[in-house]
Amino acid sequence: MIVLEAVSKSFIQGDESIPALANISLHVKRGECVVLKGPSGSGKSTLLSLIAGLMQPSQGEVRVDGKEISKLPEHFSAAIRRQKIGFIFQKYHLIVHLSVLENVMTPLIPENLPLHVLEMKAKAVMEQCGIAHKAKMRVNRLSGGEQQRVAIARALINDPLIVLADEPTANLDEKLSRALIDELAILKEKGVTLLIATHDPLFFDLGCVDKIIEIHNGEIIV
Numbered sequence: 001m002i003v004l005e006a007v008s009k010s011f012i013q014g015d016e017s018i019p020a021l022a023n024i025s026l027h028v029k030r031g032e033c034v035v036l037k038g039p040s041g042s043g044k045s046t047l048l049s050l051i052a053g054l055m056q057p058s059q060g061e062v063r064v065d066g067k068e069i070s071k072l073p074e075h076f077s078a079a080i081r082r083q084k085i086g087f088i089f090q091k092y093h094l095i096v097h098l099s100v101l102e103n104v105m106t107p108l109i110p111e112n113l114p115l116h117v118l119e120m121k122a123k124a125v126m127e128q129c130g131i132a133h134k135a136k137m138r139v140n141r142l143s144g145g146e147q148q149r150v151a152i153a154r155a156l157i158n159d160p161l162i163v164l165a166d167e168p169t170a171n172l173d174e175k176l177s178r179a180l181i182d183e184l185a186i187l188k189e190k191g192v193t194l195l196i197a198t199h200d201p202l203f204f205d206l207g208c209v210d211k212i213i214e215i216h217n218g219e220i221i222v
């Protein structure tokens with residue numbers, strides 16, 4: 001489902017090349033739940049962004065559901081993202097002046113679906129994430145935990161095959177973190193492939209996690 005072959009990524013800043021990932025090879029099977037563990041700055045977000053096709057590797061290959069996302073032009077990788085991937089960002093990336101409902105609908109806007117279909121899909125995921133009662137509220141009026149639920153609903157509206165979650169519990173208390181973990185476990189039961197980047201110990205001893213991969217200074221520790 002997700003394959004990385006000898007992937008490296010460096011960021012160029014002025015004359016400097018900042019290495020973020022070095023020679024990463026990784027296979028995640030369909031329906032697996034994999035936790036990517038590592039300290040801040042180890043390269044976890046970069047790895048998720050490469051899988052989502054949000055950036056290109058400096059070297060190596062990234063394949064998602066058989067397609068080499070790392071070599072596709074932006075409009076094709078954007079289409080794969082829209083159709084197959086749900087991304088839960090570390091800092092939510094919600095559009096602050098829009099309502100909960102509008103934020104949840106945004107990933108499907110390029111699909112040109114009729115508005116009532118969009119709203120129906122959004123309502124279903126908002127119910128699932130326990131945020132439907134705030135549908136009309138602007139997201140900047142919500143608590144951190146509520147914003148996180150909006151971000152999850154938005155990640156699920158396209159019924160993704162793959163969910164990538166970047167530090168999904170970073171801004172949640174333990175109770176909300178456990179609720180989020182239950183939500184992820186339900187997705188796994190439905191056959192969704194999950195890749196979760198985190199340093200939250202709550203994830204390190206879960207029945208629903210198939211594999212924990214440790215990453216340090218951009219390299220996988222074996």
Ligand SMILES: Nc1ncnc2c1ncn2[C@@H]1O[C@H](COP(=O)(O)OP(=O)(O)OP(=O)(O)O)[C@@H](O)[C@H]1O
Pocket residue numbers: 011012013018019020038039040041042043044045046047090167
């Ligand atoms: N756009 C960028 N430009 C320059 N350097 C970057 C950029 N993005 C990431 N880096 C660098 O790449 C390295 C890996 O960063 P990354 O965000 O992937 O780590 P992380 O493990 O996700 O950290 P955190 O848990 O704090 O989010 C860091 O040294 C970071 O400073």
